[in-house]
Amino acid sequence: MARVPSGSSIYSIAYLTETGRRYLFGKDGSGTPIRFNADGSDNFEIRSFSLYDSDRNYKTSELLETGDMPDIAGTSDNTCLKTSADASRRKKIAFQGAIPATVQAGAVVEYTVSINPLVIDINSL
């Protein structure tokens, strides 16, 4: 008999990035709001999510606790509009479980990230 796996419900506040704010309020050179594209699609609409483990060193046995976590910029004022500078998430968790094909081939792997690409040679591990 199958068992229902354990579940967690997490509540958190999401902070708008500079990109988010630009789409919410910004205009182009002609004064036209940039939020909507020519086809009517909404640049501010949240369509997908991804997960990161930027605050975990898996070589250690202990996790950071409440109060230890580095915060993101621009959130000192917890009222009104929440903002944050654009951030590039480097330590990504794959959604579909499949590791990149290049890893499966056992070759030198380049994990594509926004900045400062991280290169891992799995043969050296």
Next chain:
Amino acid sequence: MANEYFKAVETPVSTRQEVHTLKTVNGSGLTFTLCDRTDTASKEANYFASFNLPHEAGQMVSGGTLARVKPELFQLNVDNIIISNIPKESYNDIIDGRSVTFNVPQYSGATSAGTISAKTIVSTTYTASLKKQENELLGTNVAFLFSDEINTPFSGTTQKQTFTKSGRTTWNPGPSYINRPAAVSYNELETEDINSDARPFSDVDLAVPVTESFPTLTNQGYNYDVPVGFVALDKGWLVLTHPSVVDNLPWDLGQELYTNAANPGGSITTDIYFSGDTTSSVQFVDIRIDFKTSVVALVFPKEFFFTTNPSWDLEKNYQEQQNGTFGYDAVAISEVGLFNQSEELIAIAKLDRPLEKQYNDLITFTLDINV
């Protein structure tokens, strides 16, 4: 939409939410400043313009349209007002216009130096009890102040005797501020309602002297509630206009805000506070309005279990996958990124601690974006 790192969110839901918080301000947090519009050499005279009050008596004459249609507003046309500023740290978007309880220091007994007492002044709006009101004279987001010690509520009838107000004996019946009666405006009365409040006109404490024949000779009696001031709800200012309050403030018993020095003789009438909490305080309900978009991100078993974090044991977990044994190490989620259709990062949530996820765990993230 989904690729190696992105998964579609559930349909976001946008809501408007009001958060109400009872606040109290007293002591040096509540200052009083006298403004005299006839003293054209004083900077305080500018506040008459700030609050849309007539900057001179002749700007609102008794024979004017507004004064005749709403004579209760004509009672705000005074030379001296007292203003009190609620510190901006004490409220968010707006103050609930039905909720203000203002204890104003007053001389006990005669208007002379001596002991201090207080008048209790409460807020409400005209015609209907509202959180805020738009007014022809004062503009948007205002409520009016009344005091039983000046005039009790109008107790006659309105709208052709449709509504009787005879049960109204106080502006603050309690236990909650929402039970406060709405004030009655002259234009709510029809011919049948005129002079239905039985009190003698001589007992009415007017701010601006008018005769019983104002605004019309035929409509005599007490036919509207006389305010003692008003609240600029979105600016956080309390404005006292009635001379029975304004002229009875014991300036000489207060202290200067910046020096905490006493004020002998009451010569200073700017930024004066009173240390007695019961004689000088204001209590109100602060309203914070959040426009919230809630995004739900579902993480099912067999999703999000393989990380690019270089400290993760990639070789071991790679082997787990190759072997089909699925004994992966847990990943520790600390951030959730929210993206638009172009996979641009629109918002980001940071957890207060890393959340471990095993291969078969189910996690629901509810992420609020507040504006």
